Amino acid sequence: xxxxxxxxxxxxxxxxxxxxxxxxxxxxxxxxxxxxxxxxxxxxxxxxxxxxxxxxxxxxxxxxxxxxxxxxxxxxxxxxxxxxxxxxxxxxxxxxxxxxxxxxxxxxxxxxxxxxxxxxxxxxxxxxxxxxxxxxxxxxxxxxxxxxxxxxxxxxxxxxxxxxxxxxxxxxxxxxxxxxxxxxxxxxxxxxxxxxxxxxxxxxxxxxxxxxxxxxxxxxxxxxxxxxxxxxxxxxxxxxxxxxxxxxxxxxxxxxxxxxxxxxxxxxxxxxxxxxxxxxxxxxxxxxxxxxxxxxxxxxxxxxxxxxxxxxxxxxxxxxxxxxxxxxxxxxxxxxxxxxxxxxxxxxxxxxxxxxxxxxxxxxxxxxxxxxxxxxxxxxxxxxxxxxxxxxxxxxxxxxxxxxxxxxxxxxxxxxxxxxxxxxxxxxxxxxxxxxxxxxxxxxxxxxxxxxxxxxxxxxxxxxxxxxxxxxxxxxxxxxxxxxxxxxxx
Numbered sequence: 386x387x388x389x390x391x392x393x394x395x396x397x398x399x400x401x402x403x404x405x406x407x408x409x410x411x412x413x414x415x416x417x418x419x420x421x422x423x424x425x426x427x428x429x430x431x432x433x434x435x436x437x438x439x440x441x442x443x444x445x446x447x448x449x450x451x452x453x454x455x456x457x458x459x460x461x462x463x464x465x466x467x468x469x470x471x472x473x474x475x476x477x478x479x480x481x482x483x484x485x486x487x488x489x490x491x492x493x494x495x496x497x498x499x500x501x502x503x504x505x506x507x508x509x510x511x512x513x514x515x516x517x518x519x520x521x522x523x524x525x526x527x528x529x530x531x532x533x534x535x536x537x538x539x540x541x542x543x544x545x546x547x548x549x550x551x552x553x554x555x556x557x558x559x560x561x562x563x564x565x566x567x568x569x570x571x572x573x574x575x576x577x578x579x580x581x582x583x584x585x586x587x588x589x590x591x592x593x594x595x596x597x598x599x600x601x602x603x604x605x606x607x608x609x610x611x612x613x614x615x616x617x618x619x620x621x622x623x624x625x626x627x628x629x630x631x632x633x634x635x636x637x638x639x640x641x642x643x644x645x646x647x648x649x650x651x652x653x654x655x656x657x658x659x660x661x662x663x664x665x666x667x668x669x670x671x672x673x674x675x676x677x678x679x680x681x682x683x684x685x686x687x688x689x690x691x692x693x694x695x696x697x698x699x700x701x702x703x704x705x706x707x708x709x710x711x712x713x714x715x716x717x718x719x720x721x722x723x724x725x726x727x728x729x730x731x732x733x734x735x736x737x738x739x740x741x742x743x744x745x746x747x748x749x750x751x752x753x754x755x756x757x758x759x760x761x762x763x764x765x766x767x768x769x770x771x772x773x774x775x776x777x778x779x780x781x782x783x784x785x786x787x788x789x790x791x792x793x794x795x796x797x798x799x800x801x802x803x804x805x806x807x808x809x810x811x812x813x814x815x816x817x818x819x820x821x822x823x824x825x826x827x828x829x830x831x832x833x834x835x836x837x838x839x840x841x842x843x844x845x846x847x848x849x850x851x852x853x854x855x856x857x858x859x860x861x862x863x864x865x866x867x868x869x870x871x872x873x874x875x
Contacts, residue, residue, distance in 0.1 A: 391822055396460055418514045577624055639803060641706070
C-alpha cells in the first residue's frame with residue numbers, strides 16, 4: 386500500500402479507537418449528574434454510592450479519551466498537510482474553540498468534582514458535574530462543526546492566489562444544516578451509550594448471586610438498572626427521530642451516500658416510490674445488484690418525506706459528478722462511488738445494534754417492573770440470560786456509534802471535503818509509505834497497551850461494585866467540624 390492508503394488506515398484506526406471513549410464520557414457524565422441530583426433530592430445513600438461508582442468509571446474513560454484524542458491532531462500535520470493547508474483557516478477555528486472553551490470547562494470542573502467531595506457546598510459540587518456534561522456537549526458541537534464542513538462546506542470562499550479555502554461567515558459554519566441534524570443525532574447516540582454502560586453494570590451485579598452481591602445492595606442496583614434502561618429507550622427514540630431528519634439532509638447534500646447506503650443503482654422517478662433495501666446481494670465489486678429484499682416506497686419517504694419522491698441512483702450520480710468535477714486537480718476522480726458493501730452494511734449494522742440495545746432495555750424494564758422489594762431480584766439470579774444481556778448491551782450502542790461513523794466517513798469517499806477536495810489530493814506530498822507504516826505501528830501498539838489498561842481498570846472497579854460510603858463523606862462542609870477526619874475520595 387502507498388502512503389495514501391496507509392494514512393487513511395491510520396486515521397481510521399485511531400479515530401475509531403478514540404471514539405470508543407467519547408460517547409461513554411458524554412453519556413456517563415449526564416447520568417452521573419442525574420444520580421447525584423437524585424441523591425440530593427432523596428438523601429437515599431444508594432444514589433450516592435451509584436454516583437461515586439459510575440463517577441470513578443467515568444473518570445477512567447475520560448482519561449483514556451483525552452490521551453487517545455491528542456493523536457488525531459498530530460496526523461493533520463504529519464499525513465494530511467495538503468488538506469490542512471487547504472482548509473486550515475476554517476477547520477482550525479472550531480477546533481481551537483473546542484480546546485480553549487469546551488475542553489477546559491469539562492477538565493476544570495471534573496477536577497473540582499473529583500476532589501471537591503465534602504470540601505465545597507453540595508449544590509456547587511452538583512453544579513460542577515453538570516458543567517462537566519455541558520463541556521462534553523460543547524466539545525462535541527465544535528468538533529462536529531468542523532466535520533460538518535467536510536460533509537457540506539459553507540461560509541467560505543476560495544482564494545485564487547493561494548488556492549486555499551478561507552472563512553467568510555463563521556456563523557454559517559456553526560449553523561451548517563448538516564451540523565444542525567448531526568449534532569442532536571450524535572448527542573442522543575452518546576446518551577444511549579452511557580445509559581447502556583449503566584444498565585450493563587447494574588444488570589451484572591443484579592444477576593450475580595447474593596454471596597457476591599449482597600442482598601442489601603440489590604435494590605440499589607435495581608434503581609440504577611431502571612435508570613439506565615429508561616435513559617436508553619428515550620435516547621434510542623431520539624436517535625431514531627434525528628436519524629430520519631439526517632437522512633433527508635444527507636439526500637440533499639450527499640445523494641451518492643444515500644444511494645450507496647441503500648444499494649440503489651438506478652434512478653427512481655417521481656410518482657413511483659423507491660424501495661428500502663432490507664438486504665441486497667450485489668456483485669463482488671459492488672456495482673450491480675443481483676438479488677434484494679425490499680420494503681416498497683419506504684426509501685422515498687426516508688429520503689424525501691414523500692412515499693413517491695424521486696431518488697437518484699448510484700449510476701446516474703456517478704455520471705453527473707464526472708461532468709461536474711472533471712478538469713480540476715483537487716476534484717477530478719475516476720470513480721465517485723464509495724465502497725458500496727462497506728457503506729451498505731455499516732448502515733445496517735448501526736441500525737440493527739441500536740434496535741437490539743433498545744430491545745434489551747425494554748426486556749430489563751419488564752423484568753424489573755413494579756415498585757419491587759428486596760426479594761424481587763431473585764428473578765434474575767441464576768439466569769445466564771441476564772449475564773449475557775449485561776455483557777452484550779454495553780457493546781451494542783458503542784459499536785453502533787463506531788459503525789455510524791464508518792458509514793459517515795466512508796460514504797463520503799472519494800471526497801475529503803465534499804465537492805472541493807478529493808482524499809488523494811489531501812495527503813502530505815513528502816510523506817512516504819514507510820514513514821506512515823512506522824507511526825501506524827507505534828500507535829497501534831500504544832493503543833493496544835492502553836486497551837489493556839482501560840479494560841483492566843474498568844473490570845477491576847466494575848466488579849468491585851459500589852463501595853459503602855462513610856457518613857461523613859455525604860455531609861455538607863457547613864455541617865463538618867474541626868474534629869472530622871480529612872478525607873480523600875479517590
